[in-house]
Amino acid sequence: MVWRNGVLQIIQNNGINGNMFLFLQNFLKNRKIQVRALSVLSKIHHIENFLPQDSVISVTMFLLAINDSFKNIPKLTKHLLFADNCHIYCSEQNTKTSVQILQNLLNILQDWSHRTSFKFSATKSECIHIYILPFTLVLKQSHNYTSIILRFPYVKLRILGMIFDNKLKWTPQI
Incomplete structure (x- = not known):
């Protein structure tokens, strides 16, 4: 809205x-x-x-x-914006640090949302943890966003028609 x-x-x-x-x-x-x-x-x-x-x-x-929503985002984060479809991400070796960085960005976007009365749809929001390490990492972290918690794990995510899985394999795309 x-x-x-x-x-x-x-x-x-x-x-x-x-x-x-x-x-x-x-x-x-x-x-x-x-x-x-x-x-x-x-x-x-x-x-x-x-x-x-x-x-x-x-x-x-x-x-x-x-x-305007992305004017004050932290430097360690990036975003893709296509009309009203937005994707935020960061690349970090330490998973705990990346979760903190993304939570900080979600807090900034939520504050912007309150100031401008824009509404982000938390039910349409998804999280994925992409890793290419040789071992499996179980991430039980949740993100707080607009009073709704975004829960891990999504194992694949569609971004502008491309399907990304959590290990950057192309099998879901094929």
């Missing part, structure tokens, strides 16, 4: 002001929806949140807003 005022604030923080900002503000004002099923129309509903999905400018506003 996207909070309109949060998006507008992020847009202003990116230096978009004046007539362009007024245009975007007016674009988001007084949005209404109505559904037609055959010949029956529903009541008109005013939309308080969300960005309209029927416009190219909505995509641009969303991308401006979501990019």
Whole structure:
């Protein structure tokens, strides 16, 4: 879910002001929806949140807003972002350290979420521990995220259509 005022604030923080900002503000004002099923129309509903999905400018506003979430991430972490699909990761020899680094990043993203009223879907969030060591490591660590705990172990994860398993073998892809 996207909070309109949060998006507008992020847009202003990116230096978009004046007539362009007024245009975007007016674009988001007084949005209404109505559904037609055959010949029956529903009541008109005013939309308080969300960005309209029927416009190219909505995509641009969303991308401006979501990019803001990664401005303060720790240097040891990386992220992949494709529209509203995000993957965070770090590479660390010590598993305990990597878990702490990722938990710190999740805390930062959760704080950003509270400030901007963006909602991340914890039910769609997954964790995987990838290791290429010669022994099997049992990781029983959980990650706290938006009051829901992300539990290990996922043994494979799909990232932009590619399937990664926890040992970086390509057998799930084939």
